[in-house]
Amino acid sequence: MKHFWVFLSLATLLFANSFAQKPDKLTSAELFHEIQKLNFLGTALYVAAHPDDENTSLISYLANHDKARTVYISLTRGDGGQNLIGPELRELLGVLRTQELLAARNIDGGEQRFSRANDFGFSKHPKETFKIWDKDKVLADVVWAIRNIQPDVIINRFDHRTPGSTHGHHTASAVLSMEAYDLADNPQAYADQLNSTTTWQPKRVFYNTSWWQYGSQEAFEKVDKSNMVKLDVGTYYPELGLSNNEIAAMARSQHLCQGFGRLTDRGSDNEYIELLKGDMPKNHDVFEGINTTWSRVKGGEAVGEILYEIEENFDFQDPSKHITDLVKAYQQLQKVEDEHWKTLKSQELKNIIQAAAGLYLEASSSSASATPGSKATITIETINRTSPSVTLKEIDIVGVDAHLTPNKILEDNQRENFEISFTVPQNTSYTSPYWLNEPGTLGTYTVKDQTLIGKPETPSAFKAIFTLVIDGVEIPFEKEVVHRYSKPDKGEQYEPFAILPEVTSTIDEKVLIFANADTKEVQVKIRSGKNDVSGMVELDHPNGWTVSPSSIPFSIAQKGEEISVSFNVSPPNTESEGKIAPRIKMGNKVFDKELVEIDYDHIPKQSVLLPSEAKVVRMDIKKSGEHIAYIMGAGDMVPESLEQIGYQVHLVDPNDIQDGDLDKYDAVVVGIRAYNVIDALKFKQPVLFDYVKNGGTMIVQYNTAGRWARQFENIAPYEVTLSRDRVTDENAEVEILAPNHSLVNYPNTITKKDFDGWVQERGLYFPSEWSSEFTPVLSMKDEGESNKQGGLIVAPYGEGHYIYTGLSFFRELPVGVSGAYKLFANMLSIGKDEVKRDSNVKG
Ligand SMILES: [Zn+2]
Numbered sequence: 001m002k003h004f005w006v007f008l009s010l011a012t013l014l015f016a017n018s019f020a021q022k023p024d025k026l027t028s029a030e031l032f033h034e035i036q037k038l039n040f041l042g043t044a045l046y047v048a049a050h051p052d053d054e055n056t057s058l059i060s061y062l063a064n065h066d067k068a069r070t071v072y073i074s075l076t077r078g079d080g081g082q083n084l085i086g087p088e089l090r091e092l093l094g095v096l097r098t099q100e101l102l103a104a105r106n107i108d109g110g111e112q113r114f115s116r117a118n119d120f121g122f123s124k125h126p127k128e129t130f131k132i133w134d135k136d137k138v139l140a141d142v143v144w145a146i147r148n149i150q151p152d153v154i155i156n157r158f159d160h161r162t163p164g165s166t167h168g169h170h171t172a173s174a175v176l177s178m179e180a181y182d183l184a185d186n187p188q189a190y191a192d193q194l195n196s197t198t199t200w201q202p203k204r205v206f207y208n209t210s211w212w213q214y215g216s217q218e219a220f221e222k223v224d225k226s227n228m229v230k231l232d233v234g235t236y237y238p239e240l241g242l243s244n245n246e247i248a249a250m251a252r253s254q255h256l257c258q259g260f261g262r263l264t265d266r267g268s269d270n271e272y273i274e275l276l277k278g279d280m281p282k283n284h285d286v287f288e289g290i291n292t293t294w295s296r297v298k299g300g301e302a303v304g305e306i307l308y309e310i311e312e313n314f315d316f317q318d319p320s321k322h323i324t325d326l327v328k329a330y331q332q333l334q335k336v337e338d339e340h341w342k343t344l345k346s347q348e349l350k351n352i353i354q355a356a357a358g359l360y361l362e363a364s365s366s367s368a369s370a371t372p373g374s375k376a377t378i379t380i381e382t383i384n385r386t387s388p389s390v391t392l393k394e395i396d397i398v399g400v401d402a403h404l405t406p407n408k409i410l411e412d413n414q415r416e417n418f419e420i421s422f423t424v425p426q427n428t429s430y431t432s433p434y435w436l437n438e439p440g441t442l443g444t445y446t447v448k449d450q451t452l453i454g455k456p457e458t459p460s461a462f463k464a465i466f467t468l469v470i471d472g473v474e475i476p477f478e479k480e481v482v483h484r485y486s487k488p489d490k491g492e493q494y495e496p497f498a499i500l501p502e503v504t505s506t507i508d509e510k511v512l513i514f515a516n517a518d519t520k521e522v523q524v525k526i527r528s529g530k531n532d533v534s535g536m537v538e539l540d541h542p543n544g545w546t547v548s549p550s551s552i553p554f555s556i557a558q559k560g561e562e563i564s565v566s567f568n569v570s571p572p573n574t575e576s577e578g579k580i581a582p583r584i585k586m587g588n589k590v591f592d593k594e595l596v597e598i599d600y601d602h603i604p605k606q607s608v609l610l611p612s613e614a615k616v617v618r619m620d621i622k623k624s625g626e627h628i629a630y631i632m633g634a635g636d637m638v639p640e641s642l643e644q645i646g647y648q649v650h651l652v653d654p655n656d657i658q659d660g661d662l663d664k665y666d667a668v669v670v671g672i673r674a675y676n677v678i679d680a681l682k683f684k685q686p687v688l689f690d691y692v693k694n695g696g697t698m699i700v701q702y703n704t705a706g707r708w709a710r711q712f713e714n715i716a717p718y719e720v721t722l723s724r725d726r727v728t729d730e731n732a733e734v735e736i737l738a739p740n741h742s743l744v745n746y747p748n749t750i751t752k753k754d755f756d757g758w759v760q761e762r763g764l765y766f767p768s769e770w771s772s773e774f775t776p777v778l779s780m781k782d783e784g785e786s787n788k789q790g791g792l793i794v795a796p797y798g799e800g801h802y803i804y805t806g807l808s809f810f811r812e813l814p815v816g817v818s819g820a821y822k823l824f825a826n827m828l829s830i831g832k833d834e835v836k837r838d839s840n841v842k843g
Helices: 002-010 028-038 056-065 090-108 126-133 135-149 168-183 191-195 217-222 244-252 300-312 319-333 339-356 638-644 680-693 818-829
Strands: 043-048 069-074 111-114 153-156 204-207 228-232 270-277 360-365 375-383 390-397 416-423 463-470 473-480 482-487 491-496 503-506 511-514 520-528 533-540 546-548 551-556 562-570 576-586 589-591 593-598 606-611 614-618 627-631 648-651 667-670 697-700 720-727 734-736 763-770 778-780 792-797 800-805
Touching (some): 028 300, 028 319, 028 339, 043 056, 043 135, 043 168, 056 069, 056 090, 056 244, 069 090, 069 135, 090 111, 090 244, 090 593, 090 606, 126 135, 135 168, 135 191, 168 204, 300 319, 319 339, 319 473, 339 473, 360 463, 360 473, 375 390, 375 463, 390 416, 503 533, 503 576, 503 589, 511 520, 511 638, 520 533, 520 551, 520 576, 551 562, 627 638, 638 648, 638 818, 667 818, 680 792, 697 818
Parallel strands (some): 043 069, 043 153, 069 111, 153 204, 360 482, 511 614, 627 648, 627 667, 667 697, 697 800
Antiparallel strands (some): 204 270, 228 270, 360 375, 375 416, 390 463, 463 473, 482 491, 503 520, 520 562, 533 551, 533 576, 576 589, 576 614, 593 606, 720 763, 734 778
């Protein structure tokens, strides 16, 4: 219980960043901490590639010990990873991870930024990364971040000098940071940015080194550290009741979809940063020699005079005693010409004034969402919970004609409620992550509005401005319009107020495989964003395909209700692929978006609008056999995919397999990483091998090898050594080594063309050595590497066949890659050739 309280209290540390989360209500100790931060005018930028790369200990240290504005720029949003807590993958995972980063920063006191770079998957070398990202665009974004954030110091998570030693994205982030450090101050570089920002030269750039760079703690102890700054990130903050590393662990534990829930750390703990450019600071202070006082800003000294005095004599029992001076400082700050510091510090100061006065200001929509053209009703709550004189002059909803002028004194602890209604303008943008609004490339998102680039999320559709007069000074307070409601099982909830289309549609199955000319029934779900909608729905389809009926009328009475209609989709006789897409016509409007909601307890609810569509693939695919046993490993979608081409797949629990059980199956397929995660397989190998000996087919998909992998001695009936060989270029040329082997001939003829259109990679953890019984069927390689022949190896064993494959079928089948299906069908069909051609023939 105590831990829970600490968590909530700490979540209030940073309030500049939070979007539609619970409003921050500071204790006087936290308020004092914020005043200290207000009086520190220094900025640090931390640079890495992915959500979870960041060193939360160091970010928290800079934000809470140094009290610097600390920004983490993660070049990507982490779309390429796995998700431990739900179904979101790719762009939806990027949305979830963006919010997890914001939740982490909300705790460690940092801020969050991004670039347009997309996490397209594993990359061995920054050269490949730069080719796919479009280096110039991402470099422009890092320069843009430096010019806007104006950091005094930059800290790279990764070493720019060691390409190939880690994920290519990692090294690339450091390389870009180094180049941007040199470019940001050059007015010739990305000159168009200078219409809305200015040049900037940071003073120092560091690399956040670690003992693991040197192999061991002992080796690191011996390293010359004269160019390193040592920071004790285990320091304790009495005003927060927490060690820095306790805050860092809580922040890190927000990365739940990556399984980063952590124990907290306490005690002294040194972190090292190595100077790369700039002068070496003294006294292990990264800001040493940089003016971080109010005197760095022209006209700032007068502000500082008032604020340092408050810090010196802070009244913990009654912070409201400082309001008069805080307001004076605010007034003084408005005279400062430097827009950068004026904007930043005015916002901080307003938050502090609000907290010191116990002011609560809220604009809450009565419903969670509205559609353009509909009416929105906003409830305003204002309360002043201290005695100083506060007058509520006016309330404005920005961008619409909605305005109240109460001109009312807010009496101590007397709540005032108001209501404002307005029509949502027809041209209001929908609430959806801005970087997904336009189709991007494999490497970068398309963002047309330069001012949005780098922002963690789409600015909210509506904001309320409360103009208060405090001690005779007019101060505008800006609040996003939220939706506040209660849930019986969860209590009070805050959500973003979303602007959504009148109707959205979904086809649940995103890839439909037509293995023959049969018609399939396709269901389209239609969901209403307002009451009483009606119209017609059609299904766009590729040339040569037919859909009936051509349109279906529908009507929905209630907002939020979902109905379902179905179309018959018939493929052409020849191979073809394309998209089917529902188009809903209502009057002269057409709606073609799918709404995906992402809703977890640790992040604000997200509404994501994507094109509503599904991929359809007609493949001319031949197969033998019918019943497949599947042993699930770490989890994949291969069984569903095989069912799409007409196999009956039976999930088999390896614990239950007895001798002879498998004989009824045409093949046994082992899912990805099964030998890494299922202990029982070790003991069931003899049963599986007996099945092969008696004429069965066994197909084993990739298992990991290396330092952390559980080593497995008898993965195959003959010697096989797994390795960390992988081919990450999904377009790497594939050579057929054994052109006469049945795997590339029966029942489907496999040619080089069948390796077109693969996604993310060719495969991973290929065997590097195998005994002479095996035939390697394919050869491929990444640029600059040797040929890898272990992607698909096959051996006869007794009457049957054993196949090991590191090819990424688990990625290719779910997205409908036709060549991957044909090759998989051939693996399942091996030995079932009626003509009984010699499937064992070599090359
Ligand atoms: Zn990473």
